[in-house]
Amino acid sequence: MPNTQTSTPVAVPAVSPRLLATAAGVTGVMLLLAYLVAFDQGGLSQSGMYLHELMHDGRHLLGVPCH
Amino acid sequence: MPLTAAPAPAPAYGRLLINGLLAGLIAGLLAGGFAFFFGEPHVDAAIALEEAAAVAAGDTGGGEEPLVERDVQSGFGLILATSLYGIALGGMFATGYTVLRRRLRASSDARASLGLAGAVLLGFVLVPFVKYPPNPPAVGDPATINQRTITYLAMVVIGLVAVWAGVVAARTQAPEWRKALAGVAGFVVVVAIGYALLPSFNEVPETFPATLLWDFRLSSLGTQVVLWTVLGLGFTALLARSHTPAAEAEKSEPVAVSR
Numbered sequence: 001m002p003n004t005q006t007s008t009p010v011a012v013p014a015v016s017p018r019l020l021a022t023a024a025g026v027t028g029v030m031l032l033l034a035y036l037v038a039f040d041q042g043g044l045s046q047s048g049m050y051l052h053e054l055m056h057d058g059r060h061l062l063g064v065p066c067h
Numbered sequence: 068m069p070l071t072a073a074p075a076p077a078p079a080y081g082r083l084l085i086n087g088l089l090a091g092l093i094a095g096l097l098a099g100g101f102a103f104f105f106g107e108p109h110v111d112a113a114i115a116l117e118e119a120a121a122v123a124a125g126d127t128g129g130g131e132e133p134l135v136e137r138d139v140q141s142g143f144g145l146i147l148a149t150s151l152y153g154i155a156l157g158g159m160f161a162t163g164y165t166v167l168r169r170r171l172r173a174s175s176d177a178r179a180s181l182g183l184a185g186a187v188l189l190g191f192v193l194v195p196f197v198k199y200p201p202n203p204p205a206v207g208d209p210a211t212i213n214q215r216t217i218t219y220l221a222m223v224v225i226g227l228v229a230v231w232a233g234v235v236a237a238r239t240q241a242p243e244w245r246k247a248l249a250g251v252a253g254f255v256v257v258v259a260i261g262y263a264l265l266p267s268f269n270e271v272p273e274t275f276p277a278t279l280l281w282d283f284r285l286s287s288l289g290t291q292v293v294l295w296t297v298l299g300l301g302f303t304a305l306l307a308r309s310h311t312p313a314a315e316a317e318k319s320e321p322v323a324v325s326r
Binding site for chain 2: 065
């Protein structure tokens with residue numbers, strides 16, 4: 001296979017430790033948001049069961065075990 | 068940011084992240100729309116059965132005021148859930164793309180992005196779906212919810228690992244047909260181990276209609292397929308826009324002037 005790497009325009013900056021740290025932080029925030037939708041029962045949202053009940057149908061239809 | 072204008076300058080992580088969050092929001096809204104039209108009728112039917120069973124069991128349900136009205140749950144609540152979930156997954160997808168782009172060995176950014184979305188659809192959605200198909204209301208024993216949640220998450224991780232194992236196995240071979248064979252084998256071995264080791268749960272009540280269960284599960288699968296298809300296509304489209312000469316010029320010119 002000729003020209004495997006050379007013709008490929010690398011579209012992302014090299015992965016530096018700083019980028020990795022930022023990426024890990026962002027992933028953490030995104031996981032919290034996903035947890036809020038999929039699994040939280042008031043512990044994270046501090047809204048009692050309100051948000052949990054509000055997003056009840058979404059959990060079922062997104063394939064997450066609900067009850 | 069170093070201004071190395073050698074090939075096409077790479078969109079920075081921040082820009083990719085915004086692309087991912089936006090694609091995730093659009094995907095979540097459309098998945099919510101799909102779920103509303105194709106999933107909600109089955110959820111409503113299942114809840115009706117649940118309530119009929121409760122009444123038959125002597126529970127008249129008197130005085131139990133619901134925290135959230137049904138039509139709010141099935142409308143605004145549903146769309147809110149799919150949108151927030153889409154945003155979260157879009158952010159993680161953009162992050163994964165940024166970190167993995169160099170390792171994906173795809174001949175173009177679009178192929179890398181679409182390939183990654185396909186991989187996630189397979190590992191994150193399809194593999195767990197077969198082992199732990201989603202259940203409508205009235206199906207599932209509340210006593211096992213913690214076990215089912217943990218095993219579901221384990222299956223998600225195993226699904227993603229299986230896709231990774233398939234890619235790694237494929238790369239050990241040179242001819243195309245052996246690549247394909249090794250890739251499938253690596254994937255199937257990991258999935259089979261996961262399916263065999265994790266417990267199964269059959270908590271469908273005897274009287275629950277099989278057709279309703281099937282229709283619900285299909286609509287749930289459809290919701291997730293819509294979400295990942297739109298997320299993958301949306302992220303790829305935004306990626307292409309980030310690369311257009313106009314966008315590059317508009318991005319680099321003010322920087323050059325201000326420095």
